[in-house]
Amino acid sequence: MQIIKSLFQDYFIWSFMGMSEIKKRYRRSILGPFWLVLSNVAVVFSLSAIYSIILKKDFNWYVIYLGIGFVIWQFISSSLSESTEYFIKSSNLIKTYRISVYNYVFKEIGKNFIFLIHNLPFWLLIIFFFNVDISLNVIVIIFSYLIIFLNAIWVSSILALISTRYRDLSPIVSTLVQLSFFATPVLWDISHIIEIRPDVAWIIYINPFYHILEIFRGPIMNGVIPYQSFMVCLALAIFGNIFSSFIFNKYSRKIVLWL
Numbered sequence: 001m002q003i004i005k006s007l008f009q010d011y012f013i014w015s016f017m018g019m020s021e022i023k024k025r026y027r028r029s030i031l032g033p034f035w036l037v038l039s040n041v042a043v044v045f046s047l048s049a050i051y052s053i054i055l056k057k058d059f060n061w062y063v064i065y066l067g068i069g070f071v072i073w074q075f076i077s078s079s080l081s082e083s084t085e086y087f088i089k090s091s092n093l094i095k096t097y098r099i100s101v102y103n104y105v106f107k108e109i110g111k112n113f114i115f116l117i118h119n120l121p122f123w124l125l126i127i128f129f130f131n132v133d134i135s136l137n138v139i140v141i142i143f144s145y146l147i148i149f150l151n152a153i154w155v156s157s158i159l160a161l162i163s164t165r166y167r168d169l170s171p172i173v174s175t176l177v178q179l180s181f182f183a184t185p186v187l188w189d190i191s192h193i194i195e196i197r198p199d200v201a202w203i204i205y206i207n208p209f210y211h212i213l214e215i216f217r218g219p220i221m222n223g224v225i226p227y228q229s230f231m232v233c234l235a236l237a238i239f240g241n242i243f244s245s246f247i248f249n250k251y252s253r254k255i256v257l258w259l
Contacts, residue, residue, distance in 0.1 A: 004241060006102040013099060014106035022111055036115055037122050044070055051187055060130045067126045068217050069186040075116045078110060080177050081155035084163035084170035101252055105157045113149055135223030144215040147233045154240035158247060164258045170194040185208040206238060
């Protein structure tokens with residue numbers, strides 16, 4: 001797959017661009033990206049205090065549940081919403097330098113991925129503060145990070161390509177991401193749907209965002225490996241990147257003309 005080949009072949013290019021943008025954004029800031037962590041702590045604890053009562057859930061359990069889901073959703077949301085501007089905002093660089101356009105996707109996804117990694121201290125805080133029983137299965141979240149990164153690459157690549165040609169895609173994607181937030185068990189628990197409307201529970205299982213959340217929540221909260229969710233996410237990563245490589249091989253040369 002050309003997209004995976006470029007990921008490793010041009011590592012020093014896109015990683016340098018991504019780190020440079022992060023340093024520029026947080027220049028003269030004391031905490032830098034960790035301001036996002038503090039923001040997440042405030043939001044998660046505030047929402048947990050409210051929704052644990054509304055949903056009749058134990059506060060300690062809900063903080064962990066929401067803390068994991070909210071952080072992962074931030075990565076998903078930023079990767080999808082911002083992807084429609086990847087090539088457009090880098091138009092001058094694309095027209096000037098003869099490097100693979102994949103680098104501009106990798107740069108942005110890599111930047112968001114670093115922000116995701118910065119939230120690890122937040123997860124460790126709630127894990128130890130609320131006495132979560134951690135098993136050895138938690139080690140599989142290393143693969144969870146890899147899978148979510150690979151899925152973000154192919155989805156963002158396709159959205160960036162299409163939105164460069166059709167600029168109306170940007171508000172459509174933003175709206176769909178907002179709707180997906182409410183249709184995905186980030187704030188609410190899937191058990192509510194199973195109890196109230198078990199006949200429509202299948203809709204949740206065909207939601208790819210649900211499976212992405214599960215490959216993080218399962219190992220951390222329950223000490224289990226959600227094999228079904230891992231297989232779904234892995235299949236999406238493999239076939240998605242193959243499809244993305246095919247699309248880019250056919251249309252990537254036209255990006256300059258569309259800018």
